Amino acid sequence: xxxxxxxxxxxxxxxxxxxTLECSQTMGxxxxxxxxxxxxxxxxxxxxxxxxxxxxxxxxxSESTVSRIRTxxxxxxxxxxxxxxxxxxxxxxxxxxSPTDTQYFGPGTRLTVL
Amino acid sequence: xxSVTQPDIHITVSEGASLELRxxxxxxxxxxxxxxxxxPGQGLQLLLKYFSGDTLVQGIKGFEAEFKRSxxxxxxxxxxxxxxxxxxxxxAVGAVDTGRRALTFGSGTRLQVQP
Numbered sequence: 001x002x003x004x005x006x007x008x009x010x011x012x013x014x015x016x017x018x019x020t021l022e023c024s025q026t027m028g029x030x031x032x033x034x035x036x037x038x039x040x041x042x043x044x045x046x047x048x049x050x051x052x053x054x055x056x057x058x059x060x061x062s063e064s065t066v067s068r069i070r071t072x073x074x075x076x077x078x079x080x081x082x083x084x085x086x087x088x089x090x091x092x093x094x095x096x097x098s099p100t101d102t103q104y105f106g107p108g109t110r111l112t113v114l
Numbered sequence: 115x116x117s118v119t120q121p122d123i124h125i126t127v128s129e130g131a132s133l134e135l136r137x138x139x140x141x142x143x144x145x146x147x148x149x150x151x152x153x154p155g156q157g158l159q160l161l162l163k164y165f166s167g168d169t170l171v172q173g174i175k176g177f178e179a180e181f182k183r184s185x186x187x188x189x190x191x192x193x194x195x196x197x198x199x200x201x202x203x204x205x206a207v208g209a210v211d212t213g214r215r216a217l218t219f220g221s222g223t224r225l226q227v228q229p
Contacts, residue, residue: 006157042204042221043158059216090157100146100165101208103217105157 003027006091006106013081014114021076021109023091030096032074033103036060037088049074050096081113116141116207120220127195128228135190135223137205147188148206148217149179158204164188175199200227 004025013019023032030051035043035058045058049068063085064078074093078085088110092103117140127133139145146165150158162173169181179190188205205220 040202040222040224043219045216048216092158100163101217102148102160102163104160105150107157108155110155 004091004093004104004106006089006109008109009107010110010112012112012114015080015082017081019078019081019111021089021091021111023074023076023106024072025074025093025104025106026072027093027095027104028071029093029104030071031094031101032068033092033094034058034064034066034074034076035090035092036062037090037108039088043090047076081111083113086111086113116145116218118205118207118218118220120203120205120223122223123221124224124226126226126228129197130194133190133192133195133199133225135203135205135225137188137190137220138186139188139205139207140186141207144183146208147179147181148208149173149177149188149190150204150206150219151175152202152204152222154201161190161203195225195227197227197229200225 007022032049034047036046037043044060046062047066049055088108090108091106094101094103119138148163149161152158161177162171164171164181172178177192202222204222206217208217
């Protein structure tokens, strides 16, 4: 079982607020990811990281930003939340040396922006 | 670029019945393939994966999947469904793409289990 954690699990916040979604993993994985998932829909990659000080944008354009200062920590920040940011955000990690790049997921953060 | 199609958006089966969830992929080389399950309000849990070797792979919770290269398919099966299997199931394909490994997910199949 993977050890990857996300906080908060649920967040309801007003428009214009700055928020940070936390993601941490204890597996020593180099690669980490953020996905956005609307209800009943597929996952879309919004950010990923190969390791410390490495961040890249994913397939889906997002106004959020990420940082990777420590291997185990990959927070996502929205400077000014808007209702269009309402979604579920899933964090995942994988071992860079694994040939299959198996990704392990956290429980997700369900964000609602009023 | 790779893509994944899950043709069935929603499936309902009776408890104890067999189950098959379909997954078709598009990729130019040999893919590696995954099935994940997502319970309501939860993250994704890995059920099984295929990388190479035996085309019939066994996973957790009694699930199995068969890779068929000629049909570009990776269907998930379970011989006898339990009520706790009700969830959303996602098929995903992985590839090495310009040095960046990424997973592409299908749109998911929601499974309902009738008593």
